[in-house]
Amino acid sequence: EAAVTQSPRNKVAVTGGKVTLSCNQTNNHNNMYWYRQDTGHGLRLIHYSYGAGSTEKGDIPDGYKASRPSQENFSLILELATPSQTSVYFCASGDPGLGSAETLYFGSGTRLTVL
Amino acid sequence: QQKVQQSPESLIVPEGAMTSLNCTFSDSASQYFAWYRQHSGKAPKALMSIFSNGEKEEGRFTIHLNKASLHFSLHIRDSQPSDSALYLCAHTGNYKYVFGAGTRLKVIA
Numbered sequence A: 001e002a003a004v005t006q007s008p009r010n011k012v013a014v015t016g017g018k019v020t021l022s023c024n025q026t027n028n029h030n031n032m033y034w035y036r037q038d039t040g041h042g043l044r045l046i047h048y049s050y051g052a053g054s055t056e057k058g059d060i061p062d063g064y065k066a067s068r069p070s071q072e073n074f075s076l077i078l079e080l081a082t083p084s085q086t087s088v089y090f091c092a093s094g095d096p097g098l099g100s101a102e103t104l105y106f107g108s109g110t111r112l113t114v115l
Numbered sequence B: 001q002q003k004v005q006q007s008p009e010s011l012i013v014p015e016g017a018m019t020s021l022n023c024t025f026s027d028s029a030s031q032y033f034a035w036y037r038q039h040s041g042k043a044p045k046a047l048m049s050i051f052s053n054g055e056k057e058e059g060r061f062t063i064h065l066n067k068a069s070l071h072f073s074l075h076i077r078d079s080q081p082s083d084s085a086l087y088l089c090a091h092t093g094n095y096k097y098v099f100g101a102g103t104r105l106k107v108i109a
Helices: none
Strands: A004-007 A010-013 A019-025 A031-038 A042-049 A065-067 A075-078 A087-095 A103-106 A110-114 B004-007 B010-014 B019-025 B032-038 B045-050 B054-058 B061-066 B071-076 B085-092 B097-099 B103-108
Touching: A004 A087, A010 A019, A019 A031, A019 A087, A019 A110, A042 A065, A042 B085, A042 B097, A103 B045, B004 B085, B010 B019, B019 B032, B019 B085, B019 B103, B032 B061, B045 B054, B045 B061, B071 B085
Parallel strands: A010 A110, B010 B103
Antiparallel strands: A004 A019, A019 A075, A031 A042, A031 A087, A065 A075, A087 A103, A087 A110, B004 B019, B019 B071, B032 B045, B032 B085, B054 B061, B061 B071, B085 B097, B085 B103
């Protein structure tokens, strides 16, 4: 099964600090995604990428940057963290199969608390 | 922005019952529809998907899609305590899945 690894698992940051969340996938999937999950909102898309060097804005990109330096790695960067960014962040990878739906494979999540 | 509404928000059913979860989407041009299941503290995991009107059955799980009524549903036959989880529906048209807020299901023995 597809493997997506996120680090760190838990992170406590201070308001105004810089936070980098990392994601690595070993399945050679072209597409990678960053979501945040909050009660009552489900999974909301922050940024996504179609391959190395590409990043695209999702539905809630404000306050976040993304970086895809290689096929395997996709990072989410909070340059100036705010308490409203306290959430659980999930990375996912996927590849749209020919004639079939893309299946997303999620990492175990990073719980971020901004004080 | 595409929207997905799920109902009910939460549900408690006895073991062995039939469970029905509902999803309403706003974009009739959406191509693919999927259900994901997330056990407490775990990552979401794909359950089933469909891209044309009709039904699809896998074991105790059946999904039903009606694009005309913008409705997508998941039915669990003979619900088990291990089915207790957050169920997320999603749809996509351009390689971007849009997820609903989820239905939290608890199956009591």
